[in-house]
Amino acid sequence: MRKNRHGSEKSEFSILALDDDPIMTATIQSYFQGAGYQVDVENDPVAAIERVRTCHYDILLLDFLMTPLCGDQVVEQIRTFNHDLFIILLTGHKSMAPPIRTIRALDIQGYYEKNDRFDQLELLVESCVKSIRQMRLIRSYQQRLADMASIMPEIYALQEPNQIGSHILAAVQSLWACTDGLLAIWDGGRGAPHLRFSSGDAMAGLDAETPELLCTQVEQQFGRERVLCSPVANSLGESIGVLAIVMAGKPDFYQEQLFRIFVRQCAASMENTLLLRRVKDSYVEVIKALRLMVDAKDIYTRGHSDRVSYYAGHLAAALGKDPETCRQVRLAGLFHDVGKMAIPDNILLSPDKLTDEEFEVIRKHPECGSSILSAISSFRTIAPIVRSHHERIDGKGYPDGLSGTDIPEASRIISIADTFDAMTSARRYRPSMTFDQALEKLVEVKDTQLDGKMVDVFLNVIRELPEEIRQMEPGEQLRFFAEEVF
Numbered sequence: 001m002r003k004n005r006h007g008s009e010k011s012e013f014s015i016l017a018l019d020d021d022p023i024m025t026a027t028i029q030s031y032f033q034g035a036g037y038q039v040d041v042e043n044d045p046v047a048a049i050e051r052v053r054t055c056h057y058d059i060l061l062l063d064f065l066m067t068p069l070c071g072d073q074v075v076e077q078i079r080t081f082n083h084d085l086f087i088i089l090l091t092g093h094k095s096m097a098p099p100i101r102t103i104r105a106l107d108i109q110g111y112y113e114k115n116d117r118f119d120q121l122e123l124l125v126e127s128c129v130k131s132i133r134q135m136r137l138i139r140s141y142q143q144r145l146a147d148m149a150s151i152m153p154e155i156y157a158l159q160e161p162n163q164i165g166s167h168i169l170a171a172v173q174s175l176w177a178c179t180d181g182l183l184a185i186w187d188g189g190r191g192a193p194h195l196r197f198s199s200g201d202a203m204a205g206l207d208a209e210t211p212e213l214l215c216t217q218v219e220q221q222f223g224r225e226r227v228l229c230s231p232v233a234n235s236l237g238e239s240i241g242v243l244a245i246v247m248a249g250k251p252d253f254y255q256e257q258l259f260r261i262f263v264r265q266c267a268a269s270m271e272n273t274l275l276l277r278r279v280k281d282s283y284v285e286v287i288k289a290l291r292l293m294v295d296a297k298d299i300y301t302r303g304h305s306d307r308v309s310y311y312a313g314h315l316a317a318a319l320g321k322d323p324e325t326c327r328q329v330r331l332a333g334l335f336h337d338v339g340k341m342a343i344p345d346n347i348l349l350s351p352d353k354l355t356d357e358e359f360e361v362i363r364k365h366p367e368c369g370s371s372i373l374s375a376i377s378s379f380r381t382i383a384p385i386v387r388s389h390h391e392r393i394d395g396k397g398y399p400d401g402l403s404g405t406d407i408p409e410a411s412r413i414i415s416i417a418d419t420f421d422a423m424t425s426a427r428r429y430r431p432s433m434t435f436d437q438a439l440e441k442l443v444e445v446k447d448t449q450l451d452g453k454m455v456d457v458f459l460n461v462i463r464e465l466p467e468e469i470r471q472m473e474p475g476e477q478l479r480f481f482a483e484e485v486f
């Protein structure tokens with residue numbers, strides 16, 4: 001019997017021996033069990049087909065001449081439902097083997113001429129084992145690629161770097177079953193990483209000023225054998241981070257290859273997100289500047305947007321809206337009049353009574369504001385709110401003449417805050433009203449101009465404001481109201 005160099009590994013492979021001669025199957029079983037394989041035997045061809053259907057086997061060794069089915073007929077039936085099984089046909093004499101075209105057609109891996117020695121059969125089985133090993137590796141590689149492919153769209157769809165980092169770390173844990181993971185990202189420059197995610201305590205203590213130094217630290221601490229560690233490079237080839245995982249044992253070639261592919265995908269996703277964040281930040285800066293310019297145009301309306309945002313946010317919260325809706329309302333409040341940038345100064349700042357034509361120009365500002373805000377995806381959701389902030393419940397507002405609940409809920413909220421602040425702020429043509437006077441006016445336009453139920457809630461919102469704020473001048477209130485909403 002050949003010495004078995006991989007005896008323990010062979011127990012992963014199972015053989016079914018089929019022969020109508022029980023002595024032959026017992027001999028094969030004894031020989032190959034001795035070589036380390038799992039071996040079952042069957043003497044009835046029909047029962048053998050059912051066994052292959054219900055149990056997993058890697059290799060079938062079967063006799064050719066049997067009753068009631070010959071070996072080639074057994075294989076023909078098995079091939080209708082199983083194409084993975086490796087099959088070796090045993091023949092009494094080479095001349096009795098089926099023709100080569102039948103062997104090929106049935107995908108039989110080889111045949112063996114029975115004799116007293118099993119060396120040649122063992123060689124054939126070992127050849128099958130090598131192929132099965134390769135097939136398993138390829139399948140596992142395919143499966144992991146498929147798992148990775150199913151995870152990546154989720155990672156690409158995320159927009160916040162923090163979410164992406166957490167998802168990447170969760171993904172490496174499921175794909176590589178690692179004991180520890182670390183993702184560090186530098187958003188330009190040296191120093192401590194700007195984003196850092198780690199799982200397991202072992203990675204938590206590592207710290208370095210550059211991706212290269214961090215890679216070195218990881219390999220020094222855990223040894224190169226058990227570590228998969230790679231710089232995360234942007235599209236210019238510059239290192240912007242590190243992804244490192246520590247595994248229980250030495251990673252194989254395929255795990256390393258998959259890791260490199262995964263790192264490249266993560267790098268692209270992270271780079272897109274950082275880029276998107278920069279674009280978004282700069283757009284927010286532009287919009288902030290626009291808003292300040294709108295306010296700066298007219299000293300009488302200065303701070304108006306901030307106060308509208310503040311009142312509207314509190315009204316949304318008092319109406320029981322969820323935090324994200326409240327945030328949207330506050331943003332929309334900040335930018336509700338941004339479209340006034342497009343209104344010529346001689347109309348916007350005119351001290352005289354406006355003509356009908358001039359008033360028509362002013363009435364364009366909700367649409368203009370909506371167009372400006374639609375230009376960036378993050379603000380697209382507030383664009384319709386801004387568009388409808390001058391609609392009225394009775395349908396006599398503009399630009400679309402919407403009425404009742406056809407007006408977006410957030411627009412109805414902004415409308416109340418806008419009206420209230422306009423009345424409680426001084427204008428060049430009139431002094432400001434007190435809070436109580438303005439609230440009385442709001443009640444008068446319930447269910448004509450404004451949403452009556454919301455006005456009722458707003459009365460409480462204002463009445464519950466601390467007295468000190470109610471007594472402040474609008475400029476002082478602005479400083480109090482200034483809160484970060486981005």
Ligand SMILES: [Fe+2]
Nearest residue numbers: 336337389390
């Ligand atoms: Fe407005």
